[in-house]
Amino acid sequence: MNARFGREGTMTYAELHAHTNFSLLDGSSSPEAMVEEASRLGLRALAITDHDTLSGIVRFGAAAETAGLQAITGIELTIGNGPYSPTQPGQGVGAISATEWRRSTAPVGDTDQGTSHLTLLAETLTGYRNLCTLLTEAYQCGGRDTPWVPFETLARHATGLIALSGCPQGELGQTLARHGPEAGMMVAARYREAFGKENYFIELHRHGLPGDGARNAGLREVATRLGLGCVATQNAHYHDASRAQLHHVVTCIRHGTTLADAGAHLRANDEYRLKSGAEMARLFRDECTRAGSDPRRDPVRTTLAIAERCTFTLHDLVYEFPKPRLPNGESALSFLTRLVEAGKTVFYPDATAEVDARLRHELEIADQLGLSGYLLVFKEIVDWSQSQGILVSMRGSAPASAMLYCMGLCPIDPLEHNLLFERFCSPERREYPDIDLDFPHERREEVIQHIYTKYGRDYAAMVCEVNTYRARSAVRDVAKVLGLSATRAQRLADALDRHDDDPLGRLAREDVHGRLAEILVDLSRQLVDSPRHHSIHVGGMVISAEPLAMVTPIVPARMTGRTVLPWDKDDLTILAEVFDVHLIKMDLLSLGMLSAIGRCFDHVASLTGERLELHGFRYDPRVYDQLCEADTVGLFQVESRAQQSFLPRWRPRNLADVAISVGAIRPGPGAARAGEHIVRRRWGREPVTYPARELIPALRETYGVLLWQEQCIQVAVIAAGYTPGEADQLRRAMSHKRSTEQMEAVCEEMVTRMIDRGYDNETAESIQAMVVGFAGYGFPRAHAYPFAHLALISATLRLRYPEAYYAALLNCQPMGFYAPHTLLWDAHRHGVRVLPVHVNHSAWPSTLEPILPEPVANGEPVGAMHHIAIRLGLQEVHGLGPAAREAFEEARATGPFTSIADLVARTRFDRERLECLAEVGALIGLPTGDTTTGSSTDRRATAWLTGELAGFGQGHLPGLADQLVTRPALAPMTDWEEVQAEYRTLGYAPGRHAIAYLRPSLVAQRAFTADSLGKQRHGRLVRAGGLVICRQRPETAGGVLFLTVEDETGLFNAIVQPPVYERLRRVLRGEGLLVLEGPLQLNDGTVHIMVRKAWPLRPETPTGTTRSHTGELVGVRSHDFR
Structure with a gap:
């Protein structure tokens, strides 16, 4: 078959310059849509060349793999141009100054002078690594929002890359347009020198625009004179013409304008789409004819030659997790074994044969899978954190490991609570097991920076989060592009109910009318799920034995001291499952309740001298009565409406019961009403049944109802003879989206294995149906127990040390289900006294303050100074903000405020902040600072006075307040008005x-x-x-x-x-x-x-x-x- 034609005789073609919606607010089609259209058109290959990013290449590569399409990895890189000094006679550009040169090469409409675009394709693994290095350098050089690299950097990293001269925004295109072919020759010669003649091609486009012919003629002249090949590309920004209108919309969003005012920002037609080989052959018929039998001169056939050279795929990536530091003479396994054995003497002082066998089994699996070093890295992170007084907990499947328990990484004994190790790790899994660590939210950054310091910033980075458009954000942005006011756009967005199955459909029916509604809804639907921006994953971090730029670019994050990969957690999963490239993501998570518990521990230590710990914490048995009464506001994991409905019916009496409560109130188990069946069976309102007697040990805890993922594994082991590792793979297979044929094959195998073990067909199918129905929603028991542990710790702290606990909760907001006003009113119901904000008694956070107890009948206090109250902190006052903290603390450090005028002079707070303090009563009792009145008692008058004093400026002397302020007669605030002011400024009214x-x-x-x-x-x-x-x-x-x-x-x-x-x-x-x-x-x-x-x-x-x-x-x- 002629290489130039496909099976049906149509011209074949490879698109080498295309953008997806990961060219943020520029491309308007997803990588998957681009692949689907390329396959439909019969393209030989497709290159995705998004602007200064490789964010979309994993999804693109996976989609292409499924479609059988060759995926070429590339970028459109921004180059920072400068004056060029020719090294050979005859290549000068006349008397063009450096300033004129930068101006001449600035893209049309671009405010960043002296930048241009260059299309780069990864030919080999070396080329791909150079792409990653160039992007990393670009973000270091130009910053997160305007990445660019100087030409000299580009030239140093040209090996393994094929360069195309780019779109009209390329340096060659701009130079030709402004200075003609001689200047263009010089530019092209410079790139030819950097990349080599065989690796630099002149890019031709035809989009039906008036200047296409003249531009292409100039480019062709440069190519002919320098002996360079030409290549035809589409510079596609969407997969087909139907997305052209959306491209106009995202262009307007990017430029902050409307369709009516966009003008030259918009492309003139809908030709920037993928096209078939036949269409490209027709567009470039004259070029193909002129080329004759010389394929290098045929810009369409050249695409195939370039595609054939681009052999790099994501399968070629190589990643290695770093090795831990080991004592002299120790291997990772021997050191791990020694640590586990040492921990066994602490946590299992009377170790049974079961304990020894379990630890031996886990160590053997760790050795077999090469996990010893991996586990030791986590051990070092936990040890360092604890040495700094940072609480550490664990979630996910890792608490099922007795090794980790013995090393002090988790407070839950997996043997005592029947946690299955194979849910965490098994030989059948071709990936490193997940270990998710929780830290207090205000101290997690210390851990992250420790890892950066220990491994180096070139070897560590956070995983990104791809934030996509949702219905509300899409409607808001599209509405503004269509010319609606910002207020109207926001009102339309706010009217959407995210709980509706089709909120945009409701918008069309109720809130907008006529043709505008159709356009707004249609464009918003197209925009939904498109990437909007990138942020940092909540805790995912990757560390590497080699510089990460050998695998992926590193981008500076907006958060100081952080760097981020261009891929999110789903990309890492695809890399592992499709390309067998396993980048290990460590989840270093922030847990607000750990912050609250840690602060409460600190309060308790200050009050009693006792230092509480997560490990070995003893629950107060009285907390179970509170749980049964749904008295759970402010408690971890059990405070939701659903939990408050479940707990009185479930009536928990121990940790296992609370773990079941945690596991049952989840979207999956809730959808299957698992919790309802468990409650009814527990209290005899529904018969307890089991599919087979052999399964009773696996299902007894939950009365015959499948709740835990571990139970799914146990059922498959007992009934079908799977190994625990095989059973976990079965569970994973059933919980992922599979084709009907794949699911039928999995189910058929399970039924066959059960029948082979003596089950009748009906029983085998009922067990299989139970497991299949369960697999999609099951919750890991190993995850539920650490959370139940924290739930009972929080309940015990609230019961024994309520003032300390509620104060800690307040200082950790926002977190949990309830706002501060609900927490404070709950504290009031639990007998906690809350003192109001006051500038002379409050710190910035809420604090504990000794108080006199309430007087007894004869008016005499009992036990003076043995009672404690919560003093609300100034951080609770809306309108002050973090910027006011430093000024307040610096002013208070010199002593209490002697008057309102003194407060104004020392803090230099503006009128708004002072009036907020006055409205919430934070100035009550403070002298006004003049000679005509005493202490401030009325909030309205005080608010007026503070505003007037603030208006006098910094030169006002406190003692002159009576001379400078003429006060009107103001009616005092009523109680209700004070409550309103407190809700407005604090969010609640202490004591009311x-x-x-x-x-x-x-x-x-x-x-x-x-x-x-x-x-x-x-x-x-x-x-x-x-x-x-x-x-x-x-x-x-x-x-x-x-x-x-x-x-x-x-x-x-x-x-x-x-x-x-x-x-x-x-x-x-x-x-x-x-x-x-x-x-x-x-x-x-x-x-x-x-x-x-x-x-x-x-x-x-x-x-x-x-x-x-x-x-x-x-x-x-x-x-x-x-």
Whole structure:
């Protein structure tokens, strides 16, 4: 067959210059769409050459592998141009100065003078590594937002690369346009010298534009005179013409303009798409004819020759995890064994044969898979962290390892809790096992920087997160491009309900009308899921034995001291599964509860001298009663509405029970109602059944219901004779998306193996169906136990040291389900006294403060200074911000503030900050600083005074306040106005609840309080109202909305079914204060209102004021979850 033609006689072609939507806000098609279209067109190969990034090449490579298309890795690199001094006579460019040269080579419309584009393709592994090095250098040179490399750097790293002269923004194209062929000759000669004649090609485009012919003629002249080949490319920015309009949109977003005003920013037509070989042959018919039998002069056939040379694939990548430092004479295995044996004497002092066998088995697997050094690296990280007083916990499957337990990496004994090692690691898995470490959020950065220091910045980087457009962001940006105001665009975006199956469809039906709606919805749909920007993964970090630039570029992150890879965790999974390249991602995660526990430990140590630890922590048995009563606000993993519904019915009495609660309230198990079946079976409301007697040991803990992934493995081992490692691979195969044929083959094999072991066909198929149905949602037992451990630690701390615990929670916000106002009101219900913010008593964070106890009947205090309260910190005041901290702490360091005027002079706070402090009462009792009045007692007058004093500037003398300020007569703030001010400025009112002031209105509407609902009869029609603190509409709940509402007596939950939600959608989503009506549902201690009606809580005259009130509490918003 003629190499020039495909099987059907059509001209073959390889596209060597194409962009995906990873050319952020430039390309408008995904890598997968580009591959699909290239395959449909019959292209021989496709090169993705995104702007200054390799972000999309993994997905591109995987899609091409599936389609059987040759994938060529490339980039369009930004070059920083400068004056060039010719080394050979006759190659000068006349009297062009350096300044003129930079100006002449600036891209059209580009504000960065002296940059141009160059298309680079990786011919070999060496070339690919040079691409990575060039990109790393580009980001170091130009920064994250404007990467570029000087020509000299490019020339040093040209080996293994094929260079195309680029689009009209290339240096050659710009120079020809401005200075003609002689200057263009000089530019091309420089690139020919850098890359070699056989590796530098002149790029030709034809997009139906008026200047195409003249530009290509000039390029062809340069190629002929220098003996260079020409190559035809499309500079494709989308896969077909249907995405051209979206390309206009993203171009406008990039330039911050509208379609109406975009002008020359937009491409003139829809020709920047992929084209078939036949189309390219027609476009370049004259060039092909002129070439005759010389393939090097045929720009279409040249693409095939270049593609044939580009042999690099992602399969060629080589990565090695770094080796640990070892004591002299030790191997990694011997050192690991010694550490495990030493730990065994501590954690298993009376080790049984079972313990010895388990540790021996794990060490043998570690040796077989070469994991000893890998585990020792994690050991070093944990040891260093603990040496710095940083708490460390572990999640995922790693707590199933007895080796890690003996080395002190996890506080959970895997043998005691039947955690299966093969869920963590087995010979059948062709990858390193995951080890996920948790650190306090405020100290995790110390660990990350330690790793950078230890391994070197060229050898470590964070994994990226690809942030994509969602419906709201797409609508907001597209609407502005279409000419809507920013306010209107934001309002449209805010109207979308992310819980809707088709929020954009609702937008078309309800919020916009006519042709504009169709265009907005269509373009927004196209934009959804497109990359918007890159950020840092929550904790994924890669370290390497060789410089990472041998595998991937390293990009500076926006966060100081961080670098990031251009690939996310999904890319790393694809690299492993498709290309057998295993970049090891260490997950160094931030856990807010660890921060709170650590701070609480510090408080306890200060108060009692006792230093608590995660390892060996003893739970208070009384906490189980609190869990059974759903008294869980502020507790780790058990504070959600779903947990508060589950716990009273489950009635946990030990760590294993709490772990089941943690595992059952998850999207997967919840969708399968696993938790509901377990509860009913536990208390005899549903028969406990097992598919076969042999499976009772595996399923006894959960009453015959599959909950844990480990149970899936055990069932496959017992029933089908798989090894534990094979069974884990079976579980993984069933939990991933597979074709129908693949799933049928997996299931058929399992059934066959069970029948071979004596099961009848019906039993075998029922077990197989149970495992298949379970595999997609099962939760790892090894993950649940460490979380249950932290849940019980948090519950014990709250019970024994409530002031210390709530203070720690406040200082770790935001975290968890509840806002500070709910946590503080819960603290109040638990007997904790909370003192208000005050400039002379508060630190920046909330602190513990000794107080006199409440007086007894005769008025005498008992046990003076033996009681503790929480003193709210200034960080709680909205409007101060972190920038005010340094000024406040520096001013307070010299002593208390003697007056308001003194505060103004020493902190130099502006009017807004001072008025915030006055509104929340933080200046109460502080002298005004003049000679006519005493201490400040009224907040409104104080707020006015501070604002006036701030207006006098830095030269004002405190003692002259009475001479400079003429005060009007202002009515004092009412109690209700003070509560409103505190909610607006603090988010809550210490010691007072807003709903208490609105109770008369609720009483008039015959509404119950939260604490009285449980005393009513099941099914009774009730009303209750309060502050909405949480909305949740899980995907697995079939459109049901769950509300948590707070009043002055506690919390209550409400359930809104989909038809009711559709009818009441606007009030349920838009109002913060609600009255709800519906039948009461009581079930084993849980209370819900099944909502039928809802309306805003809008009293006219709340208690304590005669002024009208709209019912809004500014500064209070619910936490909305999916």
